[in-house]
Amino acid sequence: MASEDSGDGLREETMSANRRHTWEGCSVLLDINDGDRLVFAMLTHGATLKIGKKKFPLAPLIGCPFGSLFKVETSSNGSHLARFFPSSAPEAATEQVKDHCHASVEFKDNRSLVDNNTAQGLSSEDIDSMRREGATGEEIVEALITNSSTFDKKTTFSQEKYKVKKQKKYAPKVLLRRPFSRSICEAYFKKSPTRIGSLRVDALSLLLSMANVGAYSDVLVLDTVGGLLTGAVAERLGGTGYVCCTYFGSSNLPIDIVRMFNFSSDVNSRIVQASFTDLIGEDNDEPSSQPDNPKAHAANTNTLLSADSIIPKSLVPVLHDESLEEVIVSNAKFSYSKEIFSELNPMQTSPHAHSRSLNEDGRNAQPCSISEKLIPPGRKASTELIKTWKRRGFTSLIVAAPEMEVDSLVQKLLSLICYSGPFAVYHHCLQPLAICMHNLQTSKMALSLQISEPWLREYQVLPSRTHPHMQTSGFGGYILSGIRVCGGSGS
Amino acid sequence: MISSDPSKRNSFERCISDGDLVIVYERHDSMKAVQVKIGSEFQNRYGAFKHADWIGKPFGSKVFSSKGGFVHLLFPTPELWTLSLNHRTQILYLADISFVISYLEIVPGCVVLESGTGSGSLTTSLGRAVAPSGHVYTFDFHEQRASLAREDFDRNGLGSLITVSVRDIQGEGFPDEFCGAVDSIFLDLPQPWLAVPSAARILKQDGILCSFSPCIEQVQRSCDSLRQNLLM
Numbered sequence: 115m116a117s118e119d120s121g122d123g124l125r126e127e128t129m130s131a132n133r134r135h136t137w138e139g140c141s142v143l144l145d146i147n148d149g150d151r152l153v154f155a156m157l158t159h160g161a162t163l164k165i166g167k168k169k170f171p172l173a174p175l176i177g178c179p180f181g182s183l184f185k186v187e188t189s190s191n192g193s194h195l196a197r198f199f200p201s202s203a204p205e206a207a208t209e210q211v212k213d214h215c216h217a218s219v220e221f222k223d224n225r226s227l228v229d230n231n232t233a234q235g236l237s238s239e240d241i242d243s244m245r246r247e248g249a250t251g252e253e254i255v256e257a258l259i260t261n262s263s264t265f266d267k268k269t270t271f272s273q274e275k276y277k278v279k280k281q282k283k284y285a286p287k288v289l290l291r292r293p294f295s296r297s298i299c300e301a302y303f304k305k306s307p308t309r310i311g312s313l314r315v316d317a318l319s320l321l322l323s324m325a326n327v328g329a330y331s332d333v334l335v336l337d338t339v340g341g342l343l344t345g346a347v348a349e350r351l352g353g354t355g356y357v358c359c360t361y362f363g364s365s366n367l368p369i370d371i372v373r374m375f376n377f378s379s380d381v382n383s384r385i386v387q388a389s390f391t392d393l394i395g396e397d398n399d400e401p402s403s404q405p406d407n408p409k410a411h412a413a414n415t416n417t418l419l420s421a422d423s424i425i426p427k428s429l430v431p432v433l434h435d436e437s438l439e440e441v442i443v444s445n446a447k448f449s450y451s452k453e454i455f456s457e458l459n460p461m462q463t464s465p466h467a468h469s470r471s472l473n474e475d476g477r478n479a480q481p482c483s484i485s486e487k488l489i490p491p492g493r494k495a496s497t498e499l500i501k502t503w504k505r506r507g508f509t510s511l512i513v514a515a516p517e518m519e520v521d522s523l524v525q526k527l528l529s530l531i532c533y534s535g536p537f538a539v540y541h542h543c544l545q546p547l548a549i550c551m552h553n554l555q556t557s558k559m560a561l562s563l564q565i566s567e568p569w570l571r572e573y574q575v576l577p578s579r580t581h582p583h584m585q586t587s588g589f590g591g592y593i594l595s596g597i598r599v600c601g602g603s604g605s
Numbered sequence: 606m607i608s609s610d611p612s613k614r615n616s617f618e619r620c621i622s623d624g625d626l627v628i629v630y631e632r633h634d635s636m637k638a639v640q641v642k643i644g645s646e647f648q649n650r651y652g653a654f655k656h657a658d659w660i661g662k663p664f665g666s667k668v669f670s671s672k673g674g675f676v677h678l679l680f681p682t683p684e685l686w687t688l689s690l691n692h693r694t695q696i697l698y699l700a701d702i703s704f705v706i707s708y709l710e711i712v713p714g715c716v717v718l719e720s721g722t723g724s725g726s727l728t729t730s731l732g733r734a735v736a737p738s739g740h741v742y743t744f745d746f747h748e749q750r751a752s753l754a755r756e757d758f759d760r761n762g763l764g765s766l767i768t769v770s771v772r773d774i775q776g777e778g779f780p781d782e783f784c785g786a787v788d789s790i791f792l793d794l795p796q797p798w799l800a801v802p803s804a805a806r807i808l809k810q811d812g813i814l815c816s817f818s819p820c821i822e823q824v825q826r827s828c829d830s831l832r833q834n835l836l837m
Contacts (some may be wrong), residue, residue: 134811181811292811296707316704323703326682328607328733329713330614352713354609354737506616532616533665534680561677562633568700573821575828580821599665599677 251285341369507532778803
């Protein structure tokens with residue numbers, strides 16, 4: 115096995131161990147009822163998840179392997195989430211349905227169904243009292259079926275659908291998913307597509323391939339999709355190479371979504387930011403632009419949190435604070451970080467922060483969770499790095515900046531990419547890309563120019579019931595891709 | 606294609622040297638992978654190109670033939686390879702490849718299995734995705750195709766990341782030595798459901814399987830098999 119052959123097998127193991135089980139403070143994606151709802155969460159002891167009208171603590175999820183299933187379990191002291199291992203029961207049901215449809219054509223249909231709200235014998239009071247007596251979700255679903263006067267008249271398929279619907283309400287399932295570029299992109303696309311510029315997962319995947327993102331690449335990105343692109347690139351770099359987020363003007367772009375990825379310090383340290391002015395700068399040694407504005411950054415983080423998750427807000431400044439501390443310790447060159455730190459400190463009223471610094475001084479820190487010594491993503495690119503990139507060029511470029519004037523930007527950015535370096539530009543509109551393509555063609559800076567429209571259609575696949583989903587995203591935006599070449603007006 | 610050595614990676618400082626694999630780009634629908642060798646010549650409809658003229662030029666250069674025709678010389682990437690490789694079988698193209706790699710959640714360091722190897726179009730991208738510390742084990746029951754694919758991977762500098770073996774995965778399943786050690790599995794087989802029980806046994810907890818079939822009937826049968834074998 116490769117992991118055994120490689121020299122640093124131990125580190126490999128810790129890394130993969132981290133990836134397979136959750137830990138306190140780790141970011142997870144919770145999939146409720148087979149994709150009905152997707153929620154990002156930070157697994158802390160205080161964190162809760164709201165299902166229906168009830169809140170459930172997330173503590174039981176800590177230390178469990180990703181891919182675990184949880185359901186609500188009722189006990190004497192209330193209900194809580196408990197891990198469960200699906201038996202072969204659902205398969206048996208599927209088998210039954212399969213046998214059934216192979217056996218004969220059903221003669222049931224909906225001719226005798228009347229929508230007068232009398233089919234269900236159980237009232238909501240009955241159900242509430244069952245709950246109080248500690249009935250499980252499955253028992254309630256069974257009772258609903260027994261008391262439904264129309265259940266037997268339904269077709270087998272319809273019966274199964276009825277069961278699934280009731281199960282979702284009375285016996286919800288929670289799947290613990292590993293946050294990964296794919297799942298993060300899908301979750302945002304479903305919940306708040308505008309935050310990620312409606313970048314669908316197939317378009318994101320294409321961008322990564324088209325820009326040849328792999329180990330040891332130095333990828334230049336312009337990311338106004340909240341850091342999703344930056345995170346996805348960093349994930350593919352796996353702690354090698356660099357992803358450099360560039361920006362025009364004085365303030366860098368928010369990359370908060372990167373925090374959802376559970377990156378190690380190794381990976382985070384490969385995510386850097388540099389203004390375009392610094393990247394093209396005429397050999398002036400010091401980066402000229404302002405250090406990033408911590409207030410703006412914090413505000414952005416909060417927007418993200420309130421919109422998407424149940425992370426306790428108090429946690430955020432703590433993480434932020436620690437990360438800045440780490441910058442100072444790890445790299446003396448980042449002297450401006452100190453200013454940010456002291457600027458931030460007066461704002462820092464969270465009790466966590468104080469206890470944390472006490473621990474630091476007293477050397478009696480608790481057995482540390484990963485987040486405690488984490489290098490933050492998106493530090494400013496060092497002068498040395500910028501110099502290297504000026505000399506060698508970036509290996510590729512990805513632009514996902516639907517709000518910006520891509521045409522002029524792409525030509526500027528492309529001059530930083532080495533010859534034969536591929537690039538990909540995402541936009542939700544065709545016209546800006548068409549203009550950009552035309553201009554690149556005339557400038558002779560690039561070849562293999564192509565505009566692609568990603569296309570994705572999801573299907574329900576079940577025995578005898580395979581069909582495209584009723585609702586699906588019909589729009590994946592457009593991607594302009596190409597390869598930079600020698601010559602042309604850019605060199 | 607992938608190297609930890611900065612002097613071998615593509616950059617402004619990297620020039621074409623003897624022995625390099627270059628992609629000769631004629632048009633968007635016509636390109637060819639060529640190994641540079643002093644003394645050799647490349648011929649196409651635009652004339653004859655001396656390899657010796659290419660050496661010392663950066664990748665991305667426009668080079669001219671004796672007749673004054675021109676081509677561009679590009680640094681090989683898995684995407685260009687997919688467009689220029691020899692088709693020994695039907696191959697996967699960029700849209701599917703990128704989707705598959707995202708869905709398989711492959712990151713550097715992963716151990717990935719694939720069957721069959723075919724012409725190695727996807728395999729090349731899998732190699733890039735697992736580099737530098739992971740590995741791709743790919744299986745094909747066709748001895749000659751397997752060895753041709755192996756040669757291709759070596760030429761592309763992916764030989765240390767990809768192991769090609771001859772094995773009938775539908776008939777024999779994946780080798781037991783992989784049990785519990787595999788992050789992701791990709792199946793491109795005519796009857797993938799036959800390989801699913803074996804795949805389920807060797808995947809890690811929370812590992813991912815992806816099966817590619819042209820027909821929905823095949824997908825449906827695979828889904829049945831997955832429901833029976835992969836749900837725990």
